[in-house]
Amino acid sequence: MNFRAGVEVGLQRAYAVLLVLFGASWAALAVQGLGGTGPVGGAPLSTAAAVAFVVTSAVLVVRGLTTRLGPADVAVMALVDAAVQVAFVLEEPAGLVVGYRTQPGVAALVPLLTLAPRRFGIPGAAGVVGLLVVTSIPADGVLAAFLNVWPLLVAGSIAAGMAPALRTAGARADAAARAERDARIAADVAGAEREASAEFARILHDDVSAALRGAATPTVPADERRAEARRAVEALDGSPGTAAETGEVDLRETLAGLTGHTPRRTTVPDAPVPVPAGVADAVLGATREALRNVDRHAGANEVALRLDDGPRPRVTISDDGAGFDPASTDGSAGIAGSIVGRMASVGGTATVGSAPGRGTTVTLTWEPDDPEPGPAPTGRVALLVAATGDVRRPLYAVTVGYLAIMAMVALLQPGQVPQARWFLLWYAVVCALTVLLIVRSRTGVGPVPALAAAAFAVGGAVLSVAVVPYEDLLTFASWPVGAVAPLLTVLVIVRPSPEALLAVLAEQAGIVLVLAIGPMAGTAVGDVVLFALPMLVAPALGTLMGALLGVTIRRLGRATIEANARRAAVDAGAAADRVRRTVRDRRIAALHEEVRPFLASVAAGTDDPVTRRATATALEMAIRDELHLPGVLDRELRAAVDAARATGCRVVLQTAAGVRFDPGLVAALLRPVLGGTPPGEIVLGLHDDDGATTASLVVVPGRELAPPDGARVTMRDVTPEYAWVEVVVSA
Structure with a gap:
C-alpha cells in the first residue's frame, strides 16, 4: 500500500x-x-x-x-x-x-x-x-x-478542498518514499561494491596468494601444497554471501577443520556456539589468516586457540613466538584486510596485541546486533506530517470554506439572533482561534491553549441556544451551534481525539440541558434530544469525520512507512547481492583462465614440477598487482605488464590503504607507457591528496607521458632521466 x-x-x-x-x-x-x-x-x-x-x-x-x-x-x-x-x-x-x-x-x-x-x-x-x-x-x-443550501455549500467546500489537498500530499509522500528508497538502494549498492572488492582482495591474499606461494616454495610438503591449492580453488569458485543468509552454524565445528604447522592447543566450550553463517565464515577466515601468520613469521613453539561462548563469542589466538611491533604493519593486507577488515564486515572486532620477543595475541569478537526496534513512538502531528507533507494544507482545505460560508449565514441572520453583535464578535474570535490552531499544528498544539479554545467555542454555542427564541432554534438562527465544527475538527486531528470528542459531548449535553430546563421543561429527555438532533448533527459530524480521517491517515501512514522500509530493505539487499556477484565475476574473470587451472592442477597433483615454481611466482606477482590496483589490470594490460617484466623492466604498482579511484582512468594512464619498448622502470602509486585520489606515475628513463583525455593533471615533469606526472583519478 x-x-x-x-x-x-x-x-x-x-x-x-x-x-x-x-x-x-x-x-x-x-x-x-x-x-x-x-x-x-x-x-x-x-x-x-x-x-x-x-x-x-x-x-x-x-x-x-x-x-x-x-x-x-x-x-x-x-x-x-x-x-x-x-x-x-x-x-x-x-x-x-x-x-x-x-x-x-x-x-x-x-x-x-x-x-x-x-x-x-x-x-x-x-x-x-x-x-x-x-x-x-x-x-x-x-x-x-x-x-x-449553506450546509451543502459548506460540505462541498470541505470535500472539494480536502480531497485534492490530501491526494496531492499523498502523492508527494509517495514520491519522497521512492526517493528515500532509491537513495537507500544506491547507498547499499555502493557499500556492497566496496565490500565485494574487499572480500575479493581477502580471497586473493589469504587463499590464492598463499597457495601460489606454497606452490613456489620447494620445501612445502606435497599434502599441504595440495590442500592450500584446493582451498584456493574452492574460494575462487564459491558464491559471495547474500543478505538472505540467516541460518546459524556451530562455531566449534567451523573451527575444527583448521590446519597448520605450529603445534596447537585448542580449547572450546562443551555447548554449541551458534552464530550466523556469514559470521562463522568471517571468523574462520580471520582465524586461518592468524594461524598462517604464526606459521610464516612467528617461529613459535606453540599456538593456543581458544573459543569462548557467551553473548559475545570470542576467539583468541596466542603464540609464544618472536612477536612484532603492530605499528609497523599498519595497512598490511594480512592484518588490516584479512583479519580486522573481515571481522568488521560482519559487525565484529579484531585486536592484535604483540611486542618484539613477547609473542602475539589476536582476539576476534562478535556481538549480535540488538533486535531492530519497532518504529519509535511518534506524535500524531509527526505522523500526519509524514503522511501528508504539511498538515496545515489539508486543515485549511477542510476549514476555510466552512468558516467563510458560516460567516455569510451569520451576517444574514442578525434580526433573528438576540445580541447578534456579540455573537458575531464571538464568531470572529472562533475563526481567529481556528486559524491560529492550524498555524501551530505544524509544531504541535499544547493542552492548555486547546482546552481554552474549545471552552470558548462550546460556551458560546450553548449560550446561543439559551437566547435564540425557541421557535427559531431549528432554523438558521441557531447557526452558532454548528459554527464551532471547524475548530473542533482541527483539535480532533492535532490533539488526542478524546479531548475534542469530550468538547462535542459537552456542547451536546449543554444544549439538551438548556432546552430541558428552559423552553422544553417537563418534556421527556428523549423528545428533547430528538428535537435538538438537527442542531447537534453539524458539530458532531465535523468532529467525528475529522477524528476518523486523522486516525485512518495516521495508521495508514505508519503502516506505509514500515512497509516501504521493509520493501526498501529487501530491494536494497537484492541489489547489493547482484552487485556483489557482478563485482566478483568481473574481478575474477581476468584471473580465472590462468590462476584456477594452475591451482586445480596443483591440488590434483598433476602439475609439472619443473615449471611449477616459475608459473607460481609469475601468477603470485599478478595477484600482488591485483591487490595493489584492484580492477585496473584487464587481461590485455596484465599481459603487457608481464611482457615488460620479462624484458627486465621493474614494474612497481602500489596503492595507499582506503583510497577510492576510477580503475578506467588508472588503466588509461598506465597503458601508453607499456606500449612499444618498455622503459627500465615504471612506478605507479595512488594516494589521497586532500580528499582527492591522485595517481603518481614515474618512468625511468624519461619519455613523454600522455595523461587520459579529460583527466585533471596536477603536476608534470619530464627530463632525460625520468618522467613524472600526477593525475586525479578519484572515483
Whole structure:
C-alpha cells in the first residue's frame, strides 16, 4: 500500500461516518413515520424516502468500510436524495425542517466531489444543490430557499478542498518514499561494491596468494601444497554471501577443520556456539589468516586457540613466538584486510596485541546486533506530517470554506439572533482561534491553549441556544451551534481525539440541558434530544469525520512507512547481492583462465614440477598487482605488464590503504607507457591528496607521458632521466 491509497481509504471511512450520523438521524424519522407519527407521519412518500435513505446509508457504510465505492454507489445516493426532495415538494410535511432535508443532499454531494470522476462529479454536485433550491421555494420562499443550501455549500467546500489537498500530499509522500528508497538502494549498492572488492582482495591474499606461494616454495610438503591449492580453488569458485543468509552454524565445528604447522592447543566450550553463517565464515577466515601468520613469521613453539561462548563469542589466538611491533604493519593486507577488515564486515572486532620477543595475541569478537526496534513512538502531528507533507494544507482545505460560508449565514441572520453583535464578535474570535490552531499544528498544539479554545467555542454555542427564541432554534438562527465544527475538527486531528470528542459531548449535553430546563421543561429527555438532533448533527459530524480521517491517515501512514522500509530493505539487499556477484565475476574473470587451472592442477597433483615454481611466482606477482590496483589490470594490460617484466623492466604498482579511484582512468594512464619498448622502470602509486585520489606515475628513463583525455593533471615533469606526472583519478 502507498500513501495515496491510504488517503483514498481515509476519505471513504470519513464518508462512512457521515452516513452513520445521517442514517441514525433519519432512522428515528423513518420509525416514527411508519407508526404514523413524527415529522413525516401521515406522509407516505416522505416516509418511504426516509426508509430508502436509511437503508442506502447502511449499505454504503458497509461497502465504504470493506471495499472501494464506485460510480454506481454515488449515483444511487444521488437518486435517493432526489426522491427525498421530490417527496417533500409533493407532500410538504411540516415537521421535515430544512435541517433534516439538507442531510441527504450532503450525503449525495460529498461522494460526488471526492469519489466520482471530475467530469461527472461537478455537474452532479451542481444538480444536487439546484434541486434543494427548487424544492424549497414552494414551502420556504426564494430567499430562504437559497439560504437553505449553506450546509451543502459548506460540505462541498470541505470535500472539494480536502480531497485534492490530501491526494496531492499523498502523492508527494509517495514520491519522497521512492526517493528515500532509491537513495537507500544506491547507498547499499555502493557499500556492497566496496565490500565485494574487499572480500575479493581477502580471497586473493589469504587463499590464492598463499597457495601460489606454497606452490613456489620447494620445501612445502606435497599434502599441504595440495590442500592450500584446493582451498584456493574452492574460494575462487564459491558464491559471495547474500543478505538472505540467516541460518546459524556451530562455531566449534567451523573451527575444527583448521590446519597448520605450529603445534596447537585448542580449547572450546562443551555447548554449541551458534552464530550466523556469514559470521562463522568471517571468523574462520580471520582465524586461518592468524594461524598462517604464526606459521610464516612467528617461529613459535606453540599456538593456543581458544573459543569462548557467551553473548559475545570470542576467539583468541596466542603464540609464544618472536612477536612484532603492530605499528609497523599498519595497512598490511594480512592484518588490516584479512583479519580486522573481515571481522568488521560482519559487525565484529579484531585486536592484535604483540611486542618484539613477547609473542602475539589476536582476539576476534562478535556481538549480535540488538533486535531492530519497532518504529519509535511518534506524535500524531509527526505522523500526519509524514503522511501528508504539511498538515496545515489539508486543515485549511477542510476549514476555510466552512468558516467563510458560516460567516455569510451569520451576517444574514442578525434580526433573528438576540445580541447578534456579540455573537458575531464571538464568531470572529472562533475563526481567529481556528486559524491560529492550524498555524501551530505544524509544531504541535499544547493542552492548555486547546482546552481554552474549545471552552470558548462550546460556551458560546450553548449560550446561543439559551437566547435564540425557541421557535427559531431549528432554523438558521441557531447557526452558532454548528459554527464551532471547524475548530473542533482541527483539535480532533492535532490533539488526542478524546479531548475534542469530550468538547462535542459537552456542547451536546449543554444544549439538551438548556432546552430541558428552559423552553422544553417537563418534556421527556428523549423528545428533547430528538428535537435538538438537527442542531447537534453539524458539530458532531465535523468532529467525528475529522477524528476518523486523522486516525485512518495516521495508521495508514505508519503502516506505509514500515512497509516501504521493509520493501526498501529487501530491494536494497537484492541489489547489493547482484552487485556483489557482478563485482566478483568481473574481478575474477581476468584471473580465472590462468590462476584456477594452475591451482586445480596443483591440488590434483598433476602439475609439472619443473615449471611449477616459475608459473607460481609469475601468477603470485599478478595477484600482488591485483591487490595493489584492484580492477585496473584487464587481461590485455596484465599481459603487457608481464611482457615488460620479462624484458627486465621493474614494474612497481602500489596503492595507499582506503583510497577510492576510477580503475578506467588508472588503466588509461598506465597503458601508453607499456606500449612499444618498455622503459627500465615504471612506478605507479595512488594516494589521497586532500580528499582527492591522485595517481603518481614515474618512468625511468624519461619519455613523454600522455595523461587520459579529460583527466585533471596536477603536476608534470619530464627530463632525460625520468618522467613524472600526477593525475586525479578519484572515483
